[in-house]
Amino acid sequence: MAAGAGVYAMAQCVETVGAGGCAQCLEVASSNIDLCPPNSDGRAVDVGCYMRYSDKPFFPANETADLAPYLRSGKSRVKGAIVGGILGGVAFLLLLALLALLWIWRSKKLHKPQRGDILGATELQGPTNFYYRDLKAATNNFSEKNKIGEGGFGDVFKGLLKNGKIVAVKRLSVMQTSRAKEDFESEVKLISNVQHRNLVRLLGCSRKGSECILVYEYMANSSLDKLLFGERRGTLNWKQRFNIMVGMARGLAYLHQEFHVCIIHRDIKSSNVLLDDDFQPKIADFGLARLLPDDHSHVSTRFAGTLGYTAPEYAIQGQLTEKVDTYSFGIVILEIISGRKINDTRLEPEAQYLLESAWKLYENENVIKLVDESLDHDEYMLEEVKRIIEIALLCTQSAAASRPTMSEVVMLLLSRNSPEIQPARPTFIDSTSRVQGETSVSSSSSASKATVSMSQLSAR
Template identity: 70%
Template sequence: MTTSSSSLVLDFSFFHTTNSNSFESDSATMRIKISHFIYLSFSFIFLFFCDPIASDPQAKLLNKGCSSYNVTSLSAFISNLNSTLAELRSQLNSTTRFATAQRPGTVDPVYALFQCRDYLSTADCVSCFDTAQSEIQKCSAANGARVIYDGCFLRYEGNGFFDQTTLPGNRALCGNETAASVNETAASGNKTTVLGSDGFRDAVNGLLTDITTAAPRMEGYFAAARRGGAGGAIVYGVAQCAPRVSEEGCEQCLKVAYGNIERCMPDVDGRAVDAGCFLRYSDTAFFSDDQVTDLAPFLRTGGGSRKKKKAIIGGVVGGGAFVLLLLFFILLRRSKKAKNPQKGDILGVTELQGPVNYHYNDLKSATKNFSEENKLGEGGFGDVYKGVLKNGKIVAVKKLMIRQSKRAREDFESEVKLISNVHHRNLVRLLGCCSKGSELLLVYEFMANSSLDKYLFGNRRGSLNWKQRFDIIIGVARGLAYLHEEFHVCIIHRDIKPGNILLDDNFQARIADFGLARLLPEDQSHLSTKFAGTLGYTAPEYAIHGQLSEKVDTYSYGVVVLEIISGRKSNDTKLEPVAQYLLEWAWKLYETDSLMKLVDESLDPNEYEKEEVKRVIEIALMCTQSTVASRPTISEVVVMLRSKGDHGLNPTHPTFIDAASRVQVKVDGADASTSTISSTSNATMSISQYSGR
């Protein structure tokens, strides 16, 4: 007590200058008064500034993830990250619960996003941010990370992601599950539940339906409500999306979240987390009554729809704005052509966002005049060269000659348009482009470990261990999932094979060569009658009938997975007849329960678990099933690969194309029917069909 008293006198010694006589006459009494003053002052401050109802930052950690890729320059990255985090925190106030910040155009750019639940007080929101910031910085030098709490969400990446909605890895957490416990629960197969009444279940379903319908139509994408049910059951629920997503994106994200959270019932508490939305219900109030939102105006047909409001506004100003923008771009295009016709517009692609227009002479010098010693490989319409730019950066330069075909020009334009806006850790990044006369050049980031086929069939065969192979398998799936479902349009690669899968310094997979990619128009399955792909990897419905969908890539992916596991090509006539065609052989091994015979003999049996390998092979067979609708989506494949245990995989008979381009199909034990694909050129295949053998 003596120490405390002395400290108190020292801390408030300034009082001696104003009323020293009073202190000298009764120092003990004055100390007591000061103590009361301090207590009352802090009590007043707390009551005035803090919300006693919402004095809970709800910092229960639901999900955490750190990128497996590290930054290039740690010091630059830390500086950028600290700056963006500080900027995020500075934006939080009594009216703002959402913030973004970015440091682009640097060695290690940082894009960061933070969002609180709207029902949190300002103090609780800031407190949740501080907790999230402390946790996310544990990811050290990772170039991407996220943490999700009950009360808030914090994420940073090396590329822009603010409009992302649903990503692979979205999940539900039920009852007392957390980021750590959910994995233990899944591994053990045990689940502790608290049974709710039928009335509670009905109340949950009704409430979730209403808030997931209303939230996308509301300003701020936030809905909080409570609902009573039979037997006195009461449920509280919240639906929230990030403000930067579209109304359609919010709807889709909450639809996925609802599907996930349904598995939680009959638990009395459930949450669903995703990249762009959050959904929660509970039998216990986790927000105050004054935070309840009126859902009625947004549940009526067309009522409260932001989409209709935007349409009205767009109709009023759209015509005039379009004319002005059209004139502006015409003038801008002419101005660029006059100043620098070589660096200006490329094949009419004026809407490029991001890629650098390189000087031809710079690329010529970087590749030593496109010398043979710098050649990395050959593609369908040109060669790829290693280049070292003036700043020392190593790149890969793809050289195309448009005189070869009209299609080459179209592919070049397609690549520039698509890849310049596609940024994902499992996709090769397009850095820039150049054109001079008939020569078209694409500049990509350089992949030090070349392509996957060299490690499966080439001079580096057998050097990949099981962990590396599994990482490649899941990396390719993630890249395809981004192209199919997470980019603003659906992109189908159409030529997934080991030669188009590159490996970075850490042997992580990067999908390359989007020259054959085409956008999938809505409500159109027959995109083209031309065959664009590689036999042995191409789905039969596309090779024969020209039917194109995301499941074409799913099929190719399944074949590639079998190649990665077996270390052999899909078609190898050097082998004995029973094993010449990899997919056919894999199916026979599946039917005889001898899948482990498929595994590459160069793999150390101590490096992998047999059940895990068998599960991955079964997933590959699911991807190659004859019925297109039976094949999983790539995002579903990602979930299956990341999950442990038996998921009841029961693949059906696949369709496979042998080296003679014969499509072999087996249906319900009947005799196989065969179609022959005869090649007329490298670019186009003609189709003829017949039955019998």
Template identity: 65%
Template structure:
């Protein structure tokens, strides 16, 4: 670590705490978003929310950290909160910004999530952990009115914001402010992010903020980062950071290079503007309006997916050869493909109807799915629609699906740590689909073959969004069965009643499969424990859950009490009564909380494809063995 790096870090931290107040908390409102889900226990929720706000105030008052977090999780109404203040604000102004943010976000009422972004700070709270989130759908630019007459201003903005996006992730606190060529700029990430996630978020911010040019000021806002530029100073000169220290170049050469780069960028921008005007003339496209379109918690304008050429995908998969086939399922066959740039992808050939209306719906659905970004969800890269083929292009997962490790012919041993991380990652991914994306996506077919693993054994859920979504104005919807028996909740299999709790039930079944290393139904085990759920319940009643644990795991590598706690969470997830099952955000909390769940599970209903309903119920049997089907439908916003 260089001496200059240490000195600049100390100075940055000192200034944030000791500079005199400038009486400007910078409370210009950029974004206010509220969850449409309300807390069930409102009095407890408000008590926890007030407690987190008080804790945030205390931490800002007592320390020098610009990003602080707090959580109230020991109840049925958990609250996680994060407050991030711009480091060039004085401590007094930071507290003022926090007070204004708390006052503004209270307009969310009993909503289980809320976010307010000012020029000077960001405040967010949720009912589930979110501190590792960087860029999310809804990230956008907020542009000022008018333009600046300063010569070379657009080029100077591009140069400075580019340097900020590269330097800030390497600076302690992920924050930097600088002035160059009459441009004032700042970039900041929440300190809870990793360096890689911060860098990714700021790259998106850099791209977004260019849309504001040639305006005299602009901001880029996202879930985990913030960027701003202006032709008027919004911080003092002694609050700046020498970006050259973090970009691998000296200050003098930086300025010289900046002038050269500025000239080049100005020329390039000029050519791009002319090209863009020509494009508008020939295509008669509508001009994108300046300003805000939608908010972060519920974006109304989505980016479309990349459209691949059919002949490129055909070549990449060797004409969809058996050699390149990775697997098949209810939604279609999947092939490994190598694009011309050597990038390896997975190409899914959808088995859906080929009507014109189906193709139109395919485009709208894929546009939405392509905006789903979460570390535990398989990324949709693009699509292709040609003749009788509807193709989806996904990121490639080299380790394949979870069922290969649990039930494959050459079953590979997973440690308890790996299994627990897979369970938690699945829960976070499903929770994102249910509660954090701007529409509620119900998967309907959660099972090991739809859980893919990356090189680090992190789980990524596949095939989400390919069946009906829950309408925002209904508590449930009756629909044609689309799932896999053995994983499907009784109310859905028997009556077609679909809610988010259908995925909760399937998740509980998969937890038990992961812990036991056996399928939910295995005729080879005989009638006494052929059905996993019945066997687990019997072991639970007998107090003999240790028998459930996969014998391939080393007993010295796991804590039985932790395993037992996770089994109990699974049993809560497969409750017969929908209202007794936790939401997936609650399931995340139950898994990460060390204390054993206070609720005791009740005997569930068991369904198999041969004998129908098993257990304590008077409902008629459902005997169909139909596997998952796909129907293209409209997505409904929350």
């Protein structure tokens, strides 16, 4: 700046800054100018104050000027933008968090399981839906080579899904009525919520027109009847057979008493018991499953089950309780011990069915003749076999009230010091005589209730 030239300067703070704050602010502004002072004109701005000098007047003579534009410029503008940006960002993040919470709440509400339309059910989740074309491809168009089972309600096929998982695909024959479809949907919803180590798990379903398909987990060792009576007869040792009895009892106890509603299977038989890789049993085919009403009794207008395995009160009168499954379980126990089918009379010169034969051998204290000849005699103890036969006969008592619950059966099988069992003579049903809906029945009029106390079992 030339010698003798005049210098003009000004400084001002905002009105909201006190005297001390203004002095500090101007001090900072002055030091900022000293860092790089221009020759003719310099400006310094700090938050709340403004300073300027020049070799020329920058205000009109004898007039005041509005300094607001100067105070909004420079560092104050930058810092204000930073503060505003931070506050805006925080507000934006809070808005995103709120929207995310609303979306999660709405999703849970939309996907919340609807109250089941099955009798007595609480809230059940729906099954997984498979594409029909995927199941068709998995079973090679339901090829006969892939068929692993068949029954009155449809055939079962082995399938390989795209993810490499092996499944059992069951095609059901369902009527094209709206009621039949409703029953199917209700039943599938029920089955998909039943999960137990001794029950075959339903993975999902599919429906195309009148064709309904259920997808189950695949059991490598097929069904129990094939290992007892088929080409693989003699495969099971005594320990495996005993574990199968206990596993079946636990699965039925879960259905009857541990699930949130009582489920009656109605078709317990050796062909409906599947075995996994370790020969652990899993009860299958819930196509006939029904829920037990609150009054614990139900008269069915339509018989469903397999004669020989079916309890007399259900086969003859249509009276359905969970003790129907108990009776069927007792028959399967006899099949497991003997390796004989319930209706196999070829080994008996008197053409006696398995239950009647078992009772007579028990009466004559000759139960060793009932044991499967393929079993190694060193694998079991005769007293143990006798006790299990007593449990089976207790399960097949004529009066349903005399039969134990399945949870009591589990305790009887596993307990070594349980009460003495003295079963009464059961009712014998000729599964070949069924004329005009009537079943031929013979029983002893002197049959009495078993002496074992159910309250004793429950207390144990």
